[in-house]
Amino acid sequence: MGKILRTQKLTTFSELLIVIAVIGAILAGVYYASPGIRTSISKQLSGMDVNQTDVNNVTNAEKIEIPSKDISTEVSEKPLVRIAGYAWNAQSGIIVANGGPKTTKGSLMEKNGVNLEIIRQDWLSELRNMQMKFIEEFDKGQAFPSSDKSVFAVMIMGDGAPFYISSVQKALDEKYGKDKYHLQVMGVVGMSYGEDKLIGPPSWKSDPKSMKGAVISAVLGDGDWVTTVNYCFANGLKVNPDPTTYDADAVNIYPSENDDYIKSAEELIKSQTTGWTVSLKEVVNGKLTGKTVSRKIDGCATWTPGDKTVFDKLSGFIDIVSTKEFNNQMPTAVIGVKEWATKNPEIVSNILKSALVASNQIKNYEDWKVRASEAITDTYKMETPEYWYKMFKGQSATKNGLTYNMGGSKVFNYADAMQYFGLTDGVNRYKSVYNQVSGYLKDLNPFGFNENVGEVVPYDQAVNLFFLKNINDIESTSADKADYSNQATEVVASGEWKINFNSGSAEISSTSSKEVEKIYNLLVQAENTKLTVVGHTDNVGNPDGNLALSKSRAQAVVDYLKQKGIPASRFQLIDGKGQNEPLSSNNTPAGKALNRRVVITLLK
């Protein structure tokens, strides 16, 4: 030691202490001088609602022969193309179109000359790596990369596409130079219809405001998370997406271990059964208080079989909201490599065509549903055909007097797919979903999206409908339509939006246009719900005038939404309450501002 300090007068121990003290002081200096961990602030969007009715689906497609289970020899000479996806029931159509994981005899893929392999892969990062590997091989000059680890397309939930496409795009730009390769949504083949959901105590359904201060375990950025965030915003609740903080004034999201939706369910179970807690830094009004609080997990966002696990293990929990209410939120999107697809447009269109035709058979014929559940079991190598068949339809069960729902998927025929992108009725549902989630990524910044990726690939670049439009010679089918003919009674969500109007006028002010756009996007995602729109004013002016003004403001919101394509039959009630139901005191400008509002309620 003496050699270090160049002195012989100190003992080894004293020298050691000096060395440790000096290093400690330097480290402490670095620690205090460096920037602290960033925390983000809870956000609130305007409210929204959803309602669900079963859709009428009458098509009379001619029955096609069910595919055999033997591997096709007819297409074995054709180049092999590969697609990977999660174990997800909403892919039933495309999988039965192939007859199973590999193209079988008599399958639609065979008839359309496609040699396709469908690979199950439950990890998003691995799906991404497989697609990156494909691009790597394609970049080296292979026309049809088909190594074990490469796929030209993946199937994921469409609301996850802004996250997926944007992050991969950044990596592609960095690796191959800007804009050399792109991923694009090339079509949709089905959707989650109840499978993905928010689970919590029944009070969250009867009184959504009681969710305030709750901690919900979820996979950030995932579709279940979107369902939860949509529900919060539809009910005018703030969301705190910061995994390190707790805001009693907002709904707090706790990110699940390993980004695993099953863990979301397990975290709720262990918190409720063992008292397991998470320590979070307390935030009040967007500022850290310096205190740490221990909180239980109060609810979770998960999908089948995570929901089944919760309902099996816990009592007193139900599904609060799901993709059945937000029925347009989660399509099964096929995301492919643009540069390869444009060289092989026939293959891509034929894959989509086969999937959409098979889906139409599933929608019409029971034995196609059964065959699809067998093909799914064969591809995913898990559970039984009976399980997939039941979960496709969705199940209800009752426990201690509480009814809850599990599962639920849909598949798309050609008309569904065209309608979903607004190609037949002008309402581009997917654009609403894409833009809404893009907004969430920027505003809520899950996992530091802004720092890591920065920008979202805009809808027009992320979606390419050429291959879908290119399909010809396909049976004419009809799309599922939302049915607004019945009176809806159950409130799904009720949000108080602060939409600014010019003083004394019923014209939506330009500052609120972004807010109204978000409401519109939410309403499109919850297409099956009916709506009530009620206007309120402050106490400036006379009561009669205010009553009329509140009605015309509600009407202004309705007119705006109608002009954007929301059908008139969807509005169950348009009303104004004038100044009669103030939320806050009219004695302060802030209170008055709170009272000037439009409440949109989603009913089913």
Next chain:
Amino acid sequence: MIKFLTPFEKISKSNKTIILVLWIVLLIAIWFIGTSGTKHLFPSPAQVFSGFTALYNEGLVEHIFNSLKLCFLSIFLAVVISMLLAYSWPIPALKPVSEFITKFRFLPFTGLSFYVALLVHDARNMQVWILVIFLTTFLTTSLIAVIKDIPEEEFDHAKTLKCSRWEVLWQVIILGRIDYVIDVIRQNLAIAWMMLVTVESIVVASGGLGFLIKNSDKFMNHGRIIALQIIILLIGLGLDSGINFLRKAIFRYSKI
């Protein structure tokens, strides 16, 4: 020049330094040149540097301290527990317990966290105990190996000095091998440091380097990933040499 290529050739310290510096310069040069075109496999130094700056501004230092805190606390607890287990190994009645614990190092943790949750009710403590459980199995194994390796002469020597059996345990095993214990900790630190990334992803609320690298990986931000890998590597190496320095400083005889 030929001298530098001859096997077992002794060279001066300054020459050694020159060779090392040359290798580092070569490595950096390959990195710069290899990533200079538009297409490259590995992120360029500029991408890594911007990743590093962004991380620093988001509170990198605090994350590092979080990780270190978790690491040191776990190691401290694991050392206390494994020392008790290892020192009771020579006692026949307790021997099976210690040996049983060492066998657990083959168990993966997936699926077991639920049972730890039954005992530990706080997520942060759970992180600590998962690391402690892991480390204890490895540390106990290494410590028992140290004890097994003590030459018979040392025991005989103690016996000739009329030490009782308990005194032999104290003098030869506990006091006589304390410097080895520090070395064992040093070697197991690498396991703990590597495990940290996995453990921190269980409870992201407490932050840490594991949390940062996982987020960056999720978005494929390679600049940040490599910046974090470099940071984790450097801190790991720093800890390793720091502990080694302490061992040599405190137990000068262990240099022999």
